[in-house]
Amino acid sequence: MEQKDFFQDVWEVVRLVPKGRVTTYGAIAKYLGTKMSARMVGWAMNAAHGQPKIPAHRVVNRNGDLSGKMHFKTPTAMEDLLKKEGIGVENDRIVDFPNRLWDPEKELI
């Protein structure tokens, strides 16, 4: 059994997030079945640093806040990328977050 499958799955889901949309740690965790531990998703993101095509900037916390922006190369990289995709970011927060939220269970199912 390869525990790494979990990380791979997280990355896969994040990769499936369409442009102009964002997802939350909890949503991914729930989709994977580990809904209790969104923290683990954050860990997967941490491991995703060395992985390509991992739009971690599309992953935000339940508040729609760019909690992980500090882990980016630059603190502005995350909001800049989001803005480029058409997502409004103000005060380090997603504008109209509920409308931009992309739930794998809801839309990918």
Next chain:
DNA sequence: ATTATGACAGGGC
């Protein structure tokens, strides 16, 4: 080999 502790980009209570 095994358990214990610390650390982490969250969530819940």
Next chain:
DNA sequence: TGCCCTGCCATAA
């Protein structure tokens, strides 16, 4: 606000 929980990883004993 503060504490507890979960899951994975790294290091220590």
